[in-house]
Amino acid sequence: MFINIKRFDTKESSVVSYEVDLVNPTLLEGLNYIKSKLDASLSYQAGCRSGVCGSCSMRVNGTEELACAYKLNDGDLIEPLKNLPVLRDLIVDMDKMMSYNLKAVAWSSENSENILVTQDNAEKNELQSDCILCGACFSACPVYEVNDAFIGPFALTRSWRYMSDVREQDKQEKMQAIQSNGIWDCTLCSECVPVCPQGIAPKQDISMLRAKAGIMGFMDPSFGGGMDFGGGFGSPSFDGTPDFNSF
Numbered sequence: 001m002f003i004n005i006k007r008f009d010t011k012e013s014s015v016v017s018y019e020v021d022l023v024n025p026t027l028l029e030g031l032n033y034i035k036s037k038l039d040a041s042l043s044y045q046a047g048c049r050s051g052v053c054g055s056c057s058m059r060v061n062g063t064e065e066l067a068c069a070y071k072l073n074d075g076d077l078i079e080p081l082k083n084l085p086v087l088r089d090l091i092v093d094m095d096k097m098m099s100y101n102l103k104a105v106a107w108s109s110e111n112s113e114n115i116l117v118t119q120d121n122a123e124k125n126e127l128q129s130d131c132i133l134c135g136a137c138f139s140a141c142p143v144y145e146v147n148d149a150f151i152g153p154f155a156l157t158r159s160w161r162y163m164s165d166v167r168e169q170d171k172q173e174k175m176q177a178i179q180s181n182g183i184w185d186c187t188l189c190s191e192c193v194p195v196c197p198q199g200i201a202p203k204q205d206i207s208m209l210r211a212k213a214g215i216m217g218f219m220d221p222s223f224g225g226g227m228d229f230g231g232g233f234g235s236p237s238f239d240g241t242p243d244f245n246s247f
């Protein structure tokens with residue numbers, strides 16, 4: 001079979017066609033074949049070869065896939081992930097995606113309480129804890145075409161992981177961190193859901209964060225224009241700390 005690979009070096013990109021002489025290979029087996037037999041300069045990355053490490057994520061015919069899990073078809077077009085700078089060929093720089101995790105304060109706080117986690121509590125964020133950092137949801141999100149600062153599905157789903165953790169004590173700080181370029185900028189288009197190899201649904205987690213934001217006194221700034229709570233609540237100048245005494 002022939003497959004087409006979009007190749008990038010520092011200056012330009014081009015699509016190169018390769019003949020892969022293997023029976024029913026995965027994409028990763030196909031790339032290994034090309035690199036070892038046809039073109040040693042092809043660059044891509046992979047680790048576990050079993051869908052665990054998330055490092056082999058790329059796009060096939062426009063859809064995010066793990067190279068070690070995807071079965072190649074004749075004529076497939078292979079491209080790097082979107083919304084991230086391409087370093088070379090199929091390798092992208094994940095620093096930008098990770099920096100949004102930092103922006104969202106999406107980790108366990110130092111002063112998390114050491115309390116018993118029940119089975120019910122654990123089940124609330126078990127799935128989100130299985131994220132393998134593959135970047136597929138980040139690549140699939142169309143919001144980056146118009147807002148490069150969007151915190152995005154990867155970091156927001158991790159934010160929900162900690163916001164829904166019974167041990168977490170700094171929920172106000174975490175919720176504040178995802179107000180600007182965060183939960184309200186998602187269009188709920190669902191593009192991030194089917195591409196996740198772990199079955200995580202970032203859109204659903206963002207919806208949960210929005211509901212929790214409402215309970216905590218935050219609100220969608222796009223509703224702020226017609227409402228006046230006296231203290232600027234909902235306006236661009238609102239600092240995210242609602243004054244309930246003024247209501």
Ligand code: SF4
Pocket residue numbers: 140141142143152153185186187188189190191192193202203206
């Ligand atoms: S649902 Fe939201 S986060 Fe997911 S792809 Fe659509 S806009 Fe992006």
Ligand code: SF4
Pocket residue numbers: 054130131132133134135136137138153154157195196197198199200202
């Ligand atoms: S949420 Fe899913 S698609 Fe997004 S980085 Fe984690 S494992 Fe990958």
Ligand code: FES
Pocket residue numbers: 046047048049050051052053054055056057066067068069
């Ligand atoms: S090589 Fe680890 S997920 Fe594919």
